[in-house]
Amino acid sequence: MFSFVAIFGSVELGIIYAIMALGVYLSFRVLDFPDLTVDGSFVTGAAVAATMITMGYSPWLSTILAIAAGFIAGCATGLLHTKGKINALLSGILMMIALYSINLRIMGLTSDTSVGRPNIPLLNSETLFTKFGALWEKTGIDEGLNGFFSRMHADTLPSTWGIVFFMLVVVLLIKFAADWFLKTEVGLALRATGDNQKMIRSFSANTDTLIILGLGISNGLVALSGALVAQYAKFADIGMGIGMIIIGLASVIIGEAIFGTKSIFRTTFAVIGGAIIYRIVVSLALRVQFLDTGDMKLITAFIVILALIMPKLIEKQKEKKRKAKRHAERVSALNVSAEREVQ
Structure with missing residues (x-):
């Protein structure tokens, strides 16, 4: 049975991953750049945050x-493409491969040896979530909500309400900041670069700089999501970014298919909603008896395929209905005209 607890946990994770989905949206939709750096920069954010927290630094710092490290990684991809004249797809792949070793080295800073480290536990470390959770508990609201749902569902929530509230505020702030930025002069130039580089160059815009900036911001958001996921899950692992680009694309595609893309405000909202819906769908799928956690990537691929195919099939059916309606109207008009001629 799919309980409220499972839904709550899915929404909680979906909100955190929504930041990564917004970063993917900026590169794939706004810049029209197939950036595979995401799989590496997500881990970079987690590695930097976990390493610094373990070394005693503030979770905020x-x-x-971690955001700065992701921004640098994105800019490096942009430089490879614009200045190195390397294919966009290959630039992302090269940076993703390079980041694997870099991330091992970053996490290796917490050990006594110079060898890279594949993971860092944060079980006894103070994170943003433990800080905000402690602050939230002082209000007493959390106990009341948990008590209410405990009576309603005979179980407790998997996490505090404070985490959801905190992450929702963070995601909405990023969403509104992205909405504002994409309507500024630089943001409009970024959108124009993604639509038609030749046109924007004719207005004396430096498309190379815009691409580098856009990829930097995109991977900065991805790294932020990685840093928050590491603090939420209480560990950072070298393999936690595998397939992250597919998850981001799934969130963008699902959100756009359900909520539409008529405006920037609506599209960014759709991306956030898509990330949450994706997590709920995955949780539902994993509750099917013949599926387990090892099938998660297969489930993700299936969801993306459905999200890509279904809108086209629906539009095809609508077009058939429109054609049938126009045909019926023409036949009706011809019949009326023939009747008038007979009279």
């Missing part, structure tokens, strides 16, 4: 530096 650790998270900010």
